Every structure is written in C-alpha cells, then in structure tokens.
Amino acid sequence: MVRVAAVQLVPVLADIDANLAACDRLATAAVRDGAEIVALPEFFTTGIGFDDRLLGAALPPDGVAADLLIGLAAQHGVLIGGSFLCRDGDGHIRNAYLLAGPDGILGRHDKDLPTMWENSFYVGGTDDGVLGVPGYRVGVALCWELMRTKTLHRLAGQVDLVLAGSGWWSVPEWRPRAVFRRMETRNEATAQKAATGFAPYVGAPVVHAAHAGPLVCKTPWLPFRYRGHFEGSAAITAADGSVIARRHHSEGAGFVVGDIVPDAQPRRQPMPNRYWLHRRGMLAALVWSYQRKHGQRWYARHGVAQ
DSSP states (O other): OEEEEEEEEOOOTTOHHHHHHHHHHHHHHHHHTTOSEEEOOTTTTTOOSSOTHHHHTOBOTTSHHHHHHHHHHHHHTOEEEEEEEEEOTTSOEEEEEEEEETTEEEEEEEOSSOOGGGGGTOBOOOSOOEEEETTEEEEEEEGGGGGBHHHHHHHTTTOSEEEEEEOOBOOOOOSSHHHHHHHHHHHHHHHHHHHHSSHHHHTSOEEEEEEOSEEEEOOTTSSSOEEEEBOEEEEEEOTTSOEEEEEEGGGOSEEEEEEEOOOOOOOSSOOOSSSBSSOOOHHHHHHHHHHHHHHHHHHHHHTSOO
16 A cells, blocks of 8 residues: 545646745645655646746746655655646747656656647647656556546556646636536536546546636637636545545645555456547537637747747
8 A cells, every 4th residue: 555645736827936835835744644655736836827927937847846846755755746837958848747756857748738728838748658667657647638548548557556637727607607607517527527537447546636726817819818716626546436535626725645556457447439538518629629729829929939
C-alpha cells in the first residue's frame, strides 16, 4: 500500500508566485499527512482561462515550476508532479507535466490536445505518457485526456498508477438561465465521471488533482466575459473504480489522501469503440470546435516566440 494525495488548488489566474506558494503549502501539508506521492493539478502555476497574461507566464522547463517540484521531492523524499505552461527551446509552449523524485526530474508528459480556449496558449504533444520511475510505471493523463479512448490505448495495462490533473471550467449562467443550469449540471457530472471513472478502463489507480474557485475572463470571439468556476473534484480512485476520497469544488483549496495498491490490473470496463469515453453534450461539442479554430489562429499570431 502507498499513501497518495491529490491537491485541489484555488488558483490566482496568471499569478505564478501566489500559485507556487499555495502549492508548496498544500503539498507540504499532504506530506505531513503521510503522502508518499503527491499530484498537483494541470496549470498549477497559473490556472487556466482565456487571458492574454498566460503567454507571459509560460516558464522554461528548468524554471521555478521545476524548482518547486524538485525542492519538495528532495526535502520530503516523495514523488510529486503537476503540469504548467512550458516554453521550450523551439519557441513553442506546451502543457508539460513534470514528475520529480528525490533525485530530480524523472520524466515529462506533454498533453496531447489543447481543450477549447487552451488552444490559444499551447500546442499538443506526441509522447505516450508512460513514465518509468523507480518502483512504478506511472501514467499521466491531463483533463480531457481522461475523456478520450486514445489515452486508454497508450496507458491501459501499461502502468501501475495514473497521476492526473485538470482545470475543468463550468458552464456559465447565460440566458436562458434554466437551460444553461441544466447544461452545467451535466457538465459537473461529466467532470466528476472523467476523474473517477477512468481507473476501471485503464486498470490502475488514479490520483486526480484539480482546480476549484471562481473564474472570470474574456470569451473568445464574443463581446461578453465568461463568469464561472472550476469544477474541482480532486479524487483518488482504486483500480476497480471505487472512490477512496474526493473533494467537491465547493470545499475549495485543500487535498485528499488515501492508500492505494499501485499495480496494473485487468480492466473492469471494456475499451469503448468510439473517440470519446463520455458524452460531451451539444454545447461542449460546439465550443470545442469553434474555440479550437479560434485558438489555433490566435496562438499562431501571439504564442510562438520568434
């Protein structure tokens, strides 16, 4: 048995110092609670929204985000990982998940496809997301990677545990409000299902870190602002799909801890013969398409360092 922790962060959008300080505090508290492996969310340095400042908040792979992970791992003798906007030497930004141990950085995974307005801030990666570390085969899956069967093709039966993170945002209360509230109810349920339902598909425990709290930002191609919140649901799930611990977004910043058996198991759920593991809904499908088109054009103009 190994004690693991999933952090739930209330980020300050694009404020690296504030978010690093919060992650340091929460991860340290989780280690004091016995955690040997700690998962931070994706975008743990910045949060995520459609905000121009995020481009300026992209960090080098050996910058302060890596320093935090390396320092915590060495100080406490743990494994700890999370993702951040990382500007590589080729000038492109990627959503890079770094996993650190007491001896330094052990591996990296770049999220395969940006989600919706994320397309404005980074390009996707091509690695398999399997990190070989002492004692474990660790798989990494970030947010909507938990929604796609292609992630299962990479990870199922290949890993002893999955470290996951998300920055999933809510459906805003636009008019007609009753309609958008129903959409948000389904959206929140999908976010929770993606976080806790992945384990029986992949055949390994999943440690899922997340963001919570309010989110206000611009809306791509629309004249009004987005006002919503992050869906949270930091969770720890056993390989058979049983939820060991979960934190609702209304509980705010904190962490969950639990004991898992890191070992590849036979899948409890057959691999679906479709692209998406869960139904996205009409609004999410529409926004996925239009914000992807907008974001790729916006990134080409603003995101690539010359």
